[in-house]
Amino acid sequence: MLSLKNRSLFTVFSFVLTVCAEMDFPPNCILPKSNGVRCAETQPSIQWYFDPVLVKCLAFKYQGCGGNANRFKKTRECESECIPMDFGWCALNSIAEKNKHGETKICGFHSPEPSKKVEPCSKGYRCSSLAFFSICCPTEAEGNSFCSISRLLRIL
Template identity: 30%
Template sequence: MDLVFYFVLLAANWIAVTAQTPPDRCLEPIAFGKLCTNSEAKIKYHFDNQTGLCMAFKFNGCEGNENNFDSSSECVSSCYPTEIVGCPIKSNPITKEDGSSSCRQSEECGSDAYCSKRLSGGGTCCSIAVRKSLDADYNPVCGTRRTVVKLENDQILIGKSCKSNFCPTGSKCLKGTYFSTCCEKI
């Protein structure tokens, strides 16, 4: 009888603790919010779980959800893992002939992959094509007399898509493979 009481008490405590735990804010979808009279629309940042990146969006001022940060650095410090494990943009690893995807050198991964190394040692075979597309997104071709919009820390301003309405007035949104960027006149 005492054992049953102990398990019931343990289960009740577990349920109480779990019910108090807030949802993981970094996994919530982008929420643009609603226009309202007591707050202005402004650029905020959200963690995009699909790519594992913090991206800008125009927040309309009211409602929304907790995946809503005032700066890119606040989003990064709240949502990025301390060590990136795996391939860029959460892409699937490349499987080697032996069935594994772990590596120490890029030569082990084959001609269409490279070894993405971890700080703690070892690595994962990742797609060269994904890395090239990501590099192209980070280095957009803005055209004549235009340059990519950057943040104070020299990081480029990115958004999930042009529908995120994150580009400053007068700049042009450019859609990439994994995210969009903004180009402004020089």
């Protein structure tokens, strides 16, 4: 069972991970969960919202009216809208570098797809090996210290 102290530490740790990893979610996905309000026209229903700290789509009871854009009828809709396809490839779930077409930049010796060319990583990224190919991941996330003190001080 988590004590209040442990829950507070978990909240701070989650916040630091989210901020330091610089997650870049669509604007509607970072809106707070909103249950909406009861109304005569519709019945309450189970819907899904995206939690940017947990990086998960979670169920909640939607009251039927109002609310905000962080609400999806199906978990699959929530995941496809809010979780990047390359999520989890780089350390701390940081976002891999994108090429000029908005695709994950492939580096190293070979590409998983013949149509994708291998490119060098830009400054601030380094080539990180996966099982069958490599991608450009943020240097800070891949290094020994994922979040510099100066960056934390700017935030706090």
